[in-house]
Amino acid sequence: MEKKKILKELEQQFAEKIRGTSSDFGDDTLIIDRESLLEVVQFLKQKPYEYSMLLDLTCVDHLGQEPRFEMVYHFLSLSAKHRLRIKVPLSEKNLSIETLTSIWKNANWLEREVYDMFGVRFYGHPDLRRLFMYDGFEGFPLRKDYPLRKRQPRIRLRK
Amino acid sequence: MEGNFILTKLDQIISWGRKYSLFQYPFITACCGMEYMGAVCSHFDLDRFGAGWTRFSPRQADMLLVVGTISQKEAPILRTVYEQMVEPKWVIAFGTCAVSGGIYDNYAVVQGIDRIIPVDVYIPGCPPRPETVLNALIKLQEKIKTQGQEWRWKRRKS
């Protein structure tokens, strides 16, 4: 009961900015637009909800659908013992979103990873560079149109 | 005639000295490192074969143990470490990821370190049991025993 409450309260607060909510498999999910991300997130961080921990930040590539990419954020509230998922659809032509680095410090590395793997740009990120792949690597590996075995060796390999 | 006899005996003495005092440089990246720890510690001792001292600098080592997966980002570093070692040097590829890329056949993993450096002994296993590691060390020691000194000068350029 308490879990559904948070979704209802969010729906009341940001009525027109929310595109959808769901509770499949027991996870509470909220789908919003990219412009309202910072607002919703700051609202969630205050009391009484206190979603004080950014658990995870990732991206899913739905090749062939429009909008193609979808950012997924997971938040955790220690006091309410509840996890919340927020999804933000992004289209390929405008692949950028606000950064959360000013609010949560681990967003720095998480967003660098998403940039490295998918190519999503983050406004206001202090240092947006590749994290896992090396300089000279072209392309974004986790996109669906990057072939699995396309290697770009860093030094000349024998045989 | 006697010249040859002396040289072969000298070869044998030098090989005997080398094979029982290998200084290893473990280039550890991934899961095989845990089995390497198991092979070096008291249960399955590597020290009784003379290879116990782990020199933490490639310039002081003569055996390079490449333990774990080598990714494309790591490849130049492996090459640099290999080139920093002084002759005579031997390389052991520990674990399937070092031998041939292992279960990872994708954009990020080098399919076997023999694409980067020449390898002497390959240890398969994911991860290999410590007994396999000891077996490989004995094989390397036999290889060193039959390796004459002239052979070292004609060593293949890599």
Next chain:
Amino acid sequence: MTTRIQKEARKESLLINMGPSHPAMHGTIRIMLELDGERVLNSEVEVGYLHRGFEKTCEHKTYFNLLPYTDRMNYVSPLINNLGYVMTMEKMLGIEAPEKAQYIRVIMSELSRISDHLTCLAAMAMECGAFTVFLYKIKAREFIWDVIEETTGARMTTSYIRIGGVRADFHPNYEEVLNKAIAETRKVLKDVHGLLDKNKIFLNRTRDIAVITPEAAINYGWTGPCLRSSGVYFDVRKTFPYLVYDQLDFEVPLGERGDNFDRYMVRMKEMEQSLRIIEQAMKKIPKSAAKTVAKGMEAAEAIKASRQKRVEKKIILSPNLEGSEKDKYQDILVKSKKYIVPPKEDTYTSIEGLINHFQFFMREHGIRPPKGEVYFAVEGGNGELGYYIVSDGTEKPYRLHVRAPCFHVMAALEELIQGHYVADVIPTFGSINMIGGEMDR
């Protein structure tokens, strides 16, 4: 390639590179330090040297096939990774393992956690100079791996925990080996407490070094022993209980100051609590029903007897099926036609079994969860290990993402070592327990 620290460094300071090939057993991290004498002014951490493309590879394998890949992520506690993935799939499919399997999972998970903490502290102590502690702890770890090997068949990367239960039941005399492992671990822990707890050298190197406040730790997304050492009470086993943890009685140790020594102490105490959990689970584990205990002829005897007449009695099967004969299936695997590998007795002797077997492994068939996405987290050795799976109804995951706990802990390393000496970097890095396979995936 000029790094950020090369651009930002002052002219008088010294730039030192602690390169990707770490001599200590940490694998592949590059820390670039800007030094003023011995003090660290600024630093930059470069990761990604063990990026093996786990997430992309998993999109090309079926749900059952990608189980070995999950083992190799956090390779010091492999059974917990397995468990995380399998429980996420069970949440998505809506099934639950039988009770005995849950107890077996708890015992295996706690053994992995002890092995993780032993390895982390062994490496940390070795780098501070206490080589004896390293040898003692690896010795204790060998006994634990003996237990795991007797049941699962492999010492480290086991792929033992399967969707719907576990692969095989415990070995017949497992209690003896398990009791020996627990006794040896207790002895080693007592020895190490005596060696390190009040040791002036160790205290000087770890007390009040790399302190982090609870608010900063939560802001960085820390979980697990590192967060608990700052005083924040968050343990996934207590907050979102899974398996049978709510029926077992254990404490969650908390630290006070959030420095290196507290991280060491929290891990030592957690190992003691894990041993308590294992002992309780061993007592509470439900006994198998009488008919699942295999009673039958030995194989060699049966072959000899069958030369005269067809053998009617049951035969105990060959060693690699031990623990997973069909009779034991009701204890260890959920009853389902779609989600588990059918027992070999059925596969080889009946047509329905053969068809089930083929359908499980064929392309286009097999485990096909409903469309949707799910997130589930277990308490890994380092904190909250979460799996996020997006399924599109086919037999391969559309997207599999892992929430690696040590990724978030490492993101704070630059802040932790600022202002300390170069020699302080080593115990700090050791107490964080960075596992390359999990961080870089």
